[in-house]
Amino acid sequence: MAAHGTPIPMTTRKSGPLRGIAEVPGDKSISHRALILGALSVGETHVSGLLEGQDVLDTARAMTAFGAEVIRLGDGEWRVHGVGVGGFAEPENVIDCGNAGTGVRLIMGAMASTPISATFTGDASLRSRPMGRVTDPLALFGAQAYGRAGGRLPLTLVGAREAVPVRYRTPMASAQVKSAVLLAGLNARGQTVVIEEKPTRDHTERMLAGFGAEIITETTDAGRIITLTGQPELIGQDLVVPRDPSSAAFPVCAALIVEGSDIVVPNIGLNPTRAGLFLTLQEMGADLGFENMREAGGEPVADLHARYSPDMKGIAVPPERAASMIDEYPILAVVAANATGQTLMRGIGELRVKESDRIDAMARGLAACGVGVDEDPSSLSVDGMGPGGVPGGATVSTHLDHRVAMSFLCLGLAAKQPVKVDDGGPVATSFPVFETLMAGLGAAIERNNR
Numbered sequence: 001m002a003a004h005g006t007p008i009p010m011t012t013r014k015s016g017p018l019r020g021i022a023e024v025p026g027d028k029s030i031s032h033r034a035l036i037l038g039a040l041s042v043g044e045t046h047v048s049g050l051l052e053g054q055d056v057l058d059t060a061r062a063m064t065a066f067g068a069e070v071i072r073l074g075d076g077e078w079r080v081h082g083v084g085v086g087g088f089a090e091p092e093n094v095i096d097c098g099n100a101g102t103g104v105r106l107i108m109g110a111m112a113s114t115p116i117s118a119t120f121t122g123d124a125s126l127r128s129r130p131m132g133r134v135t136d137p138l139a140l141f142g143a144q145a146y147g148r149a150g151g152r153l154p155l156t157l158v159g160a161r162e163a164v165p166v167r168y169r170t171p172m173a174s175a176q177v178k179s180a181v182l183l184a185g186l187n188a189r190g191q192t193v194v195i196e197e198k199p200t201r202d203h204t205e206r207m208l209a210g211f212g213a214e215i216i217t218e219t220t221d222a223g224r225i226i227t228l229t230g231q232p233e234l235i236g237q238d239l240v241v242p243r244d245p246s247s248a249a250f251p252v253c254a255a256l257i258v259e260g261s262d263i264v265v266p267n268i269g270l271n272p273t274r275a276g277l278f279l280t281l282q283e284m285g286a287d288l289g290f291e292n293m294r295e296a297g298g299e300p301v302a303d304l305h306a307r308y309s310p311d312m313k314g315i316a317v318p319p320e321r322a323a324s325m326i327d328e329y330p331i332l333a334v335v336a337a338n339a340t341g342q343t344l345m346r347g348i349g350e351l352r353v354k355e356s357d358r359i360d361a362m363a364r365g366l367a368a369c370g371v372g373v374d375e376d377p378s379s380l381s382v383d384g385m386g387p388g389g390v391p392g393g394a395t396v397s398t399h400l401d402h403r404v405a406m407s408f409l410c411l412g413l414a415a416k417q418p419v420k421v422d423d424g425g426p427v428a429t430s431f432p433v434f435e436t437l438m439a440g441l442g443a444a445i446e447r448n449n450r
C-alpha cells in the first residue's frame with residue numbers, strides 16, 4: 001500500500017466474526033526513537049520488531065542523511081551504526097519526513113544543538129502542521145528556524161554553535177515537544193529540564209536511560225520534572241520493539257463491534273502512558289483480557305484478548321486521560337457509535353493538529369454514516385446507536401490521515417451498509433499490513449477502482 005501518491009479508495013462491509021491472532025506491527029513511537037537514539041550512539045544498535053511503515057522508513061533515511069549507517073537485515077531487523085552525541089553531519093539535501101510529525105519533530109530536536117543546518121519538508125498534511133511548538137523551545141538552546149508562516153514546513157533549522165541547557169515547561173501535553181527538547185539537551189553542556197503538567201508517553205526517557213544517559217523523572221504536584229545531564233556517551237543497544245497498542249486498537253475495537261468476534265493480539269506494549277483506551281473500553285463494558293503480563297525491552301507488554309461486546313455503554317471519558325489515548329479517539333468514536341447511549345470526549349483539542357483535524361474528520365464522517373455527533377473546539381460527543389445500529393452507506397474523506405482511514409474501515413465492518421474511504425493509502429504510514437491482517441481475521445475489506 002503506497003503512503004503517497006494516487007489515492008486508494010477502499011470499502012468495508014458487514015462482516016462475519018473476526019477470529020484469530022492479530023500480529024500487529026511494531027510500535028511507531030518506539031521505532032522512531034530506536035533509530036534516532038541508535039544514530040546518536042557510539043557503536044551498533046540492533047533493533048528487532050521495527051515498524052516498517054513509511055513514517056519510520058522516512059526517519060531511517062533521515063538518519064542516513066545525518067551520517068549514521070542504517071541497514072535493514074531482514075523483516076523488522078535493523079542495524080544502526082551511530083555517530084555519537086554531537087556527531088551528526090550536515091545533510092546534503094532536504095529531509096523529507098513524509099507524513100510523520102513524530103519523525104520531523106524528534107529529528108529537529110536531535111540536530112538542534114549541533115552546528116549544522118538542515119531543511120525539512122513533508123507531505124501536504126505535515127506541511128500544514130504547527131512546528132513552532134518545537135522550534136520555540138529549540139531557539140532557547142540557540143537554534144534558529146526559518147520556516148513558512150506559523151512555523152510551517154518547509155523549514156530550515158540552523159543548529160546552535162554552543163548549545164546552552166534549557167529549562168522548559170511544555171505549554172501543551174505533547175510527547176513530541178518533550179522529546180525534541182530532551183534530544184536537543186543531549187548535546188548541551190549541563191542539565192536540561194522539561195516540566196510537563198500532564199504525563200505524556202515516556203518512551204524517550206526510558207530509552208535514553210537504556211542507552212546510558214543520566215535522566216531522572218520526579219513526579220510532583222506540578223507534574224513531571226525530567227532532568228537530563230547533557231553530553232553523555234550513549235552506547236548502542238539491542239532493542240526489541242513491542243507491538244503498537246495504537247495499531248492494535250483497530251483490530252481490537254473491530255472485534256468488540258463485530259458479532260461473534262474473538263481475537264488475540266500478542267505482545268502489545270502496555271506502557272501506562274499509552275493504555276488509556278483499554279481502560280476506557282473496559283469502563284464501557286468491553287470484554288478485554290490481558291494475559292501474560294510481562295516486561296520486554298524496558299516496556300510492559302501483554303497478550304490482549306478481545307471478544308464481541310454487545311453490552312457496551314457510552315461514558316464521559318475523563319479529560320485527564322487524554323494524553324494516554326490521544327491517538328485512539330478516532331477509533332473510540334467508532335466504538336461509541338456502536339454502544340448504547342452517549343460518549344463524551346472532552347479535553348481533546350490537540351486532535352485538531354494531528355495528521356488531520358481529527359475532531360472534524362470524525363464528526364463529518366460519522367454524521368455522513370448516520371450517527372448523531374456534536375463537536376466544539378476541544379470535545380466530541382457521539383450518540384451510540386447500539387450494536388450494529390450504524391446505517392453507514394457513505395464515502396468518507398480521510399484527509400491524508402491513516403487513523404481516520406482505519407477507523408472508518410472498522411466502522412464499515414459492523415454497519416448496515418458498506419463504508420467507503422476516499423483514500424486508504426496513508427494507512428501504510430503506520431500499519432502497512434492492515435488490509436491483509438484484517439482480511440485474515442475475516443473482515444470484508446476491498447480496494448475500489450476509482
Ligand code: S3P
Nearest residue numbers: 029102173174175176177326327
Ligand atoms: C507521539 C506523540 C503524540 C502522538 C503521536 C506520536 C510520539 O503526539 O499523537 O502519534 O511518538 O511522541 P503529540 O506529542 O503531538 O501529542
